[in-house]
Amino acid sequence: MDFAFFILQFLNGLASASSLFIAACGLSIIFGVTRIVNFAHGSFYMLGAYFAVTLAPRLMESINPFLGFWGGILAAAMIVGLLGVLMEMLLLRRIYHVPELFQLLATFGVVLIVQDLVVLIWGPEDILGPRAPGLKGAVNILDQRFPEYELFLVAAGPLILGAIWLLFRKTRFGVLVRAATEDREMTDALGINQKLLFTGVLFLGASLAGLAGALQIPKEPANGFMDINMIAEAFVVTVIGGMGSVPGAFLAALLIGELQAFGILLFAKSTLVLAFLAMAVVLILRPQGLLGKPAVNTEHSEFASSIPLRPWPRWLVLAWLGAIVVFACLPFVVDSFTLKLAIEVMVFALFAMSLNLLIGLGGVISFGHAAWFGVGAYAAGLLAVHSHSPMLLALAAAPLAAGVAAALVGAFIARLSGVYLAMLTLAAAQLIYAIAFQWTGLTGGDDGLVGAWPDAWAKSRVVYFYLTLALAGGAVFALRHIAYAPFGYVLRAGRDGPARAEAIGINVAAARWVAFTIAGMAAGLAGGLYTFSKGSIDPTVLSIPTSVDVLAMTLLGGVHTVLGPVFGAAALHLLQDFAMPITDHWRLILGGGIIAMVLAFPEGLVGKLRSWFMPAEETP
Amino acid sequence: MSVQLSVQGLCKRFGGVVASDDVSFDLKSEEHLAVIGPNGAGKSTLFKMIGGQLRPDAGQIRFDGHDITKAGPRAVWRSGLGQTFQITATFSSFTVRENVQIALMSLNRQTRNLWAAAHELHRDEAQALIDAVGIGDFAERSCGVLAYGDLKRVELAIALASRPRLLMMDEPTAGMAPAERRALMDLVTKMARREGMGILFTEHDMDIVFGHADRVLVLDQGCIVAQGSPDAVRADAKVQEIYLGTGGMADERV
Numbered sequence: 014m015d016f017a018f019f020i021l022q023f024l025n026g027l028a029s030a031s032s033l034f035i036a037a038c039g040l041s042i043i044f045g046v047t048r049i050v051n052f053a054h055g056s057f058y059m060l061g062a063y064f065a066v067t068l069a070p071r072l073m074e075s076i077n078p079f080l081g082f083w084g085g086i087l088a089a090a091m092i093v094g095l096l097g098v099l100m101e102m103l104l105l106r107r108i109y110h111v112p113e114l115f116q117l118l119a120t121f122g123v124v125l126i127v128q129d130l131v132v133l134i135w136g137p138e139d140i141l142g143p144r145a146p147g148l149k150g151a152v153n154i155l156d157q158r159f160p161e162y163e164l165f166l167v168a169a170g171p172l173i174l175g176a177i178w179l180l181f182r183k184t185r186f187g188v189l190v191r192a193a194t195e196d197r198e199m200t201d202a203l204g205i206n207q208k209l210l211f212t213g214v215l216f217l218g219a220s221l222a223g224l225a226g227a228l229q230i231p232k233e234p235a236n237g238f239m240d241i242n243m244i245a246e247a248f249v250v251t252v253i254g255g256m257g258s259v260p261g262a263f264l265a266a267l268l269i270g271e272l273q274a275f276g277i278l279l280f281a282k283s284t285l286v287l288a289f290l291a292m293a294v295v296l297i298l299r300p301q302g303l304l305g306k307p308a309v310n311t312e313h314s315e316f317a318s319s320i321p322l323r324p325w326p327r328w329l330v331l332a333w334l335g336a337i338v339v340f341a342c343l344p345f346v347v348d349s350f351t352l353k354l355a356i357e358v359m360v361f362a363l364f365a366m367s368l369n370l371l372i373g374l375g376g377v378i379s380f381g382h383a384a385w386f387g388v389g390a391y392a393a394g395l396l397a398v399h400s401h402s403p404m405l406l407a408l409a410a411a412p413l414a415a416g417v418a419a420a421l422v423g424a425f426i427a428r429l430s431g432v433y434l435a436m437l438t439l440a441a442a443q444l445i446y447a448i449a450f451q452w453t454g455l456t457g458g459d460d461g462l463v464g465a466w467p468d469a470w471a472k473s474r475v476v477y478f479y480l481t482l483a484l485a486g487g488a489v490f491a492l493r494h495i496a497y498a499p500f501g502y503v504l505r506a507g508r509d510g511p512a513r514a515e516a517i518g519i520n521v522a523a524a525r526w527v528a529f530t531i532a533g534m535a536a537g538l539a540g541g542l543y544t545f546s547k548g549s550i551d552p553t554v555l556s557i558p559t560s561v562d563v564l565a566m567t568l569l570g571g572v573h574t575v576l577g578p579v580f581g582a583a584a585l586h587l588l589q590d591f592a593m594p595i596t597d598h599w600r601l602i603l604g605g606g607i608i609a610m611v612l613a614f615p616e617g618l619v620g621k622l623r624s625w626f627m628p629a630e631e632t633p
Numbered sequence: 634m635s636v637q638l639s640v641q642g643l644c645k646r647f648g649g650v651v652a653s654d655d656v657s658f659d660l661k662s663e664e665h666l667a668v669i670g671p672n673g674a675g676k677s678t679l680f681k682m683i684g685g686q687l688r689p690d691a692g693q694i695r696f697d698g699h700d701i702t703k704a705g706p707r708a709v710w711r712s713g714l715g716q717t718f719q720i721t722a723t724f725s726s727f728t729v730r731e732n733v734q735i736a737l738m739s740l741n742r743q744t745r746n747l748w749a750a751a752h753e754l755h756r757d758e759a760q761a762l763i764d765a766v767g768i769g770d771f772a773e774r775s776c777g778v779l780a781y782g783d784l785k786r787v788e789l790a791i792a793l794a795s796r797p798r799l800l801m802m803d804e805p806t807a808g809m810a811p812a813e814r815r816a817l818m819d820l821v822t823k824m825a826r827r828e829g830m831g832i833l834f835t836e837h838d839m840d841i842v843f844g845h846a847d848r849v850l851v852l853d854q855g856c857i858v859a860q861g862s863p864d865a866v867r868a869d870a871k872v873q874e875i876y877l878g879t880g881g882m883a884d885e886r887v
């Protein structure tokens with residue numbers, strides 16, 4: 014590697030570090046003050062790009078190219094800032110005091126809504142933006158050509174950092190933002206000012222995201238994947254830098270930018286792997302991130318419940334037995350298509366139950382549960398397609414592979430908690446997604462694997478139905494059993510009162526790790542069953558939307574219920590199946606539904622039913 | 634009598650605040666020792682360092698001859714030290730009895746059991762413990778709906794479940810009516826005498842302190858300013874000065 018090349022690669026790294034920093038720092042600022050991890054940050058970024066490709070060309074024509082371009086960029090950032098204000102006033106204000114999981118889900122609801130709105134307004138095609146006037150050429154650096162626009166980006170990051178620094182030191186607003194980030198209780202003492210502060214912070218954070226997206230347009234067309242692609246990287250940057258720290262985000266962006274610039278020479282395709290490994294190393298050495306403050310150990314989990322797990326009354330046992338018998342008779346009365354639906358419902362019921370072991374019992378917010386479902390699905394699919402193994406062997410490999418993967422990831426994230434854990438599970442899922450997507454030789458890449466059909470004896474859908482009923486049903490009831498066993502109690506104890514649990518000898522982190530592994534295995538089994546029910550598998554099973562679907566199912570059923578997720582899975586999957594063919598706006602509906610659910614009945618369907626049918630706990 | 638707990642030169646600071654400044658004392662086996670002092674004196678900090686929730690900046694803690702300075706809460710508990718917190722911590726989604734059952738499951742190393750019905754494990758022993766602290770009638774109630782004073786009793790029962798040799802209680806009777814406080818402390822001290830258990834506790838109610846402690850230790854701004862028999866401490870000029878400064882010795886809050 015000669016010197017000139019090295020310098021150029023370094024400059025490339027700086028340019029992408031700048032983009033990353035501008036995109037991520039707003040996320041960190043918003044978290045610092047409001048303690049909300051704003052998933053919709055990626056949507057702000059994408060909207061910034063779309064507004065810029067719409068406004069800039071028009072302004073360039075009507076005013077002049079230079080003023081028009083930069084005016085368009087700034088206007089896009091401002092509009093997105095105002096949308097941030099809108100979101101704060103309409104949604105965030107209502108959820109500052111709900112558990113973190115609900116906050117994450119509600120902001121993800123916004124992501125889904127924005128995705129559909131973008132298609133509605135701008136159409137499904139990518140939109141090319143104009144090049145920056147005056148920065149279209151390239152300069153010579155050590156006899157190598159380097160684009161002027163990239164050079165501008167190299168400068169833009171430090172400029173923004175400086176501007177934020179001035180804002181935080183010299184204005185009253187900035188001083189309040191810093192104070193609120195340092196001391197959470199202070200914000201409650203602010204009274205009337207608090208609302209203004211939070212709204213202002215959303216304007217600042219959202220407009221920064223919008224600016225980052227707008228600055229992207231000379232390099233990449235505005236497209237519908239910008240939000241999800243960006244949010245995973247922004248999470249990595251904020252976590253490495255330390256949640257709430259702007260200089261930390263800058264350092265982390267530099268680290269990731271340079272790592273990717275040089276890493277691309279080593280592993281051409283999987284720069285995300287490098288970013289993730291960097292994050293793992295930083296978190297092992299400094300769990301609070303480079304410049305973050307150590308998290309205060311909360312003595313009380315936000316997810317604590319006051320509803321005991323009572324043994325089932327006799328009528329409920331009988332009702333379940335009856336329901337299972339009726340369900341098992343389905344093949345005699347329904348057509349093949351409905352049977353397929355029933356199989357999928359069982360698969361998702363197991364998937365949702367496995368997630369509820371973590372969330373409901375452990376209070377562990379996993380936002381990347383699709384990872385384990387996907388690992389199981391791919392393990393089964395790879396064995397079936399590449400080595401033609403018998404189906405039962407492939408089905409046995411699914412939970413094993415997923416369990417091993419979950420145990421590995423869990424080993425270093427189980428001791429974390431709250432939003433850190435949520436973001437890391439998501440990052441881990443994105444990493445596995447990237448592997449499945451990019452390792453084309455093994456996984457078939459985007460197209461996935463085809464031809465993973467059941468063995469001859471199980472080809473008939475009726476046989477596969479009973480096989481799924483036995484395996485998924487058995488696993489669901491095994492998970493239910495665990496909830497009533499000492500280990501289930503230990504998990505709940507760690508959720509309700511971690512300090513108390515440790516003081517009676519319970520190793521909370523170890524219990525969570527075991528739960529992570531068991532949940533991974535159960536999700537992996539669901540994934541394996543899914544593969545053979547479809548005959549094919551592609552990376553969407555590993556994607557964020559899959560993780561969110563299963564979260565929505567769990568939530569819909571009720572996290573503090575034992576078998577609620579089974580109903581949540583059935584309800585959501587059936588709804589999806591009926592609604593998808595008749596509407597183009599499924600994401601809009603799902604997103605709106607998730608937000609409504611978080612606001613209206615966070616205890617879930619079954620939780621709601623229980624509060625109607627079971628006598629309430631009276632206060633002595 | 635032999636020394637059960639020995640604390641030597643404990644120091645702890647939080648930023649500029651010195652919460653513990655060269656604290657040294659011994660607790661003999663079966664002794665009932667009270668730690669008093671105004672708000673912010675460093676009582677809870679001291680207890681948390683002994684319990685393993687906080688790591689001291691300097692100093693040494695020995696329990697039954699073992700160095701537990703660097704031990705975490707789990708190891709401290711296994712070595713025979715039970716603990717209740719100033720901010721009551723129970724498991725809100727458990728029934729009162731289950732709160733004690735889980736401690737017994739942990740004691741019997743059943744925390745990885747995926748099969749047994751937890752609801753049935755150690756039921757009678759747990760019931761006996763909650764009967765003993767006076768909340769036997771609430772056995773099936775959820776802890777999430779109990780009154781504060783009853784939660785304190787649940788926590789006490791949890792701490793007693795492991796049959797500790799030393800019971801450490803941070804304001805065990807806060808939030809209770811005066812008559813209830815005395816009754817509870819009578820009960821705990823009687824139980825301790827019977828089982829040969831040492832007690833280390835803090836209290837803002839001076840009647841409780843002087844009525845139930847063998848010896849009293851006074852902390853102020855992280856330093857031990859006096860120690861001795863209840864009568865001697867009550868008569869100490871320095872102690873009176875500290876308490877007059879904060880509104881008298883009967884100062885009490887929830």
Ligand SMILES: Nc1ncnc2c1ncn2[C@@H]1O[C@H](COP(=O)(O)OP(=O)(O)OP(=O)(O)O)[C@@H](O)[C@H]1O
Pocket residue numbers: 647650651652670671672673674675676677678679719
């Ligand atoms: N985690 C912490 N971080 C910063 N300062 C702390 C922390 N814990 C305690 N302090 C400070 O240390 C000092 C001693 O606190 P501590 O809780 O030990 O007092 P205390 O004697 O138990 O008071 P009280 O009677 O109000 O319970 C106080 O000034 C307190 O503000």
Ligand SMILES: [Mg+2]
Pocket residue numbers: 676677678719803
């Ligand atoms: Mg205290």
